[in-house]
Amino acid sequence: MNVAEFCERYAVERKGTNSLKWDALDVRFGDPDLVAAWVADMEFKAPEAVLDALHQRIAHGVFGYSFVPESFYGAFIDWEKSRHGYEVKKEWMRFSTGVVTALYWFVNAFTKPDDAVLILTPVYYPFHNAVKDTGRKLVTCELVNENGTYQIDFDGFEKSIVDNDVKLFIHCSPHNPVGRVWTEEELKKILSICNKHNVLVVSDEIHQDLVMEGHNHIPSAIVNNGxxxxxxxxxxxxxxxxxxxxxxxxxxxxxxxxxxxEFDAYVKTVNQTEVNILGLAAAEAAYRHGQEWLDGLNAVIRHNYEHVKQHLNEKAPGIIISPLEGTYLIWLDLRNVIDREKTKEFIQDRCRIAVDFGEWFSAEGKGFIRLNMATEPRFVELAVENILANLEK
Ligand SMILES: Cc1ncc(COP(=O)(O)O)c(C=O)c1O
Incomplete structure (x- = not known):
């Protein structure tokens, strides 16, 4: 499915549907009329198979307590194995109502108040919150930015662990917002360091399937043969x-x-909820039948990213665009073209775009923005046009 076909089939208006991304612009940004390129969801309908599975559930008309069916496990296990080479066993699996919720559980379950928890910044801001909100000590190790390409400072990583007696490391793989898909070598190095110092690792792999050609997501659990x-x-x-x-x-x-x-004992104290009947039906159908849809989506993301690269590189070469290896979020460094203190004024008030600002991800992120590429090309084109037009002024 090419980009035009995918958009024709799946693009949909989201305004007026209680969408956080579009309908909360006034609350979040103080302006309801911005182009929404911020929070990580999309303007695309789910695959038909997902909608069919949901329709079937809805047609039955009963939404009582449910449990995880064998068929769900089969679909998920097959997906992980065939796409990522990870052979998951059913008994290893647990469920939560969100990845972020689970991050809070892990921090509470496996560390004590004031224990140190490490993250590699800039990183998805709920990672920071999960540590701070639970009264733990947040330790950050800044990724090394080499002209937009980010690398791990392995010595700094180990030193942060030793100096702070870190108990838990929360990893983002692929990495939001810098777009890295970590190589096996990189993963091996950080996981070995954690192992050496008895640091528990949580690997957030929510972006595992959103990987550009030429890159390969490796689940942390299978690095160096497990x-x-x-x-x-x-x-x-x-x-x-x-x-x-x-x-x-x-x-x-x-x-x-x-x-x-240990996890089960902790979760018993905070969660007594069974699974979401619609969520599981949707997930099973997606993992069973969503392959072609996902290929189409990845083509759209690539197309949008190439558009931004081509136009900004040509007309505003001072803007540094981090290479997009994975996720659908691009990370732009505007510091060569805009005073970093004026990023918000430029992007939001003048260019009329709602973005995630760099300082949400790292204290050193001021002057950077994150833009969402999982949308119709017309929104990306408009954002690029607005940036270029306002730079000229
Ligand atoms: C790295 C990462 N983890 C977790 C989430 C959110 O997960 P959930 O909505 O399941 O809490 C996001 C959303 O953008 C993300 O980028």
Missing amino acids: EFADRLITVTAPSKTFNLAGLLTSFIIIENEQLRS
């Missing part, structure tokens, strides 16, 4: 991949039995 799986928790979901975030269904994978029972 060497690190015993001190590792993976959390993922169909919500980014298939635009299902509002169905509040995400998955936790814990291989180690002891870790799993």
Whole structure:
């Protein structure tokens, strides 16, 4: 399916549907008329198979308590194996109403108040919140920015662990917002360091399926033939991949039995909710039948990213665009063209775009913005046009 076909089939107006992205612009940005390029969801309907599965459930008309059917496990396990080479066992799986919710659970379950938790910044801001809101000590290690390409400072990473007696590391793989898909070598290095210092790893792999050609997402749990799986928790979901975030269904994978029972004991104290009947129906259908849709979506993301690159590189070469290896979020460094203190005034008030601002992701992020590419090309074209027109003024 090419870009035009995908958009023709799936693009949809979201205004007027209680969409956080579009209908909360006034509350979040103080202006209802911006082009919404911020929060990570899309203007695309889910695959037909997902809608069919939901329609079937709805036609039945009963939404009582449910449990996870064998057929769901089959679909998820097949997807992980065929797409990512990860052979997940059913008994390793747990469920939550969101990846972010699960991050809070992990922090509470596996650390004590004032324990140190490490993140690689700039990173998705709920990572910061999950540590701060739970009264833990937030330790950040800044990724090294080499002209837009981000690398891990392995010495700094290890030093942060040792100096702060870090207990837990929350990893973002692929990485939001810098767009890196970590290589096996990189993963091996950080996981070995964590192993050496007995640091538990949580690997947030929610963007696992949104990977550009030429890159390969490697689940942390299978790095070096699973060497690190015993001190590792993976959390993922169909919500980014298939635009299902509002169905509040995400998955936790814990291989180690002891870790799993510690997790279960903690979760019993905060969660007594069964699974979401619609969320699981949607997820199962997506993992079983969503392949072609996902290929179409990835083509749209690539197309939009190439558009931004081509036009900004040509007409505003001072803007540094980080290479998009994975996720559908691009990270732009505007500091060569705009006074960093005026980023908001420029992007929001003049260019009329709602973005995620760099300082949400890192104290050093001022002057950067994150733009969402999982949308119709016309929105991306408009954003680029507005940026270029206002730079000229
Ligand atoms: C890295 C990462 N984790 C988690 C989430 C959100 O997950 P959920 O909606 O399941 O809490 C996002 C959303 O953008 C994300 O980028």
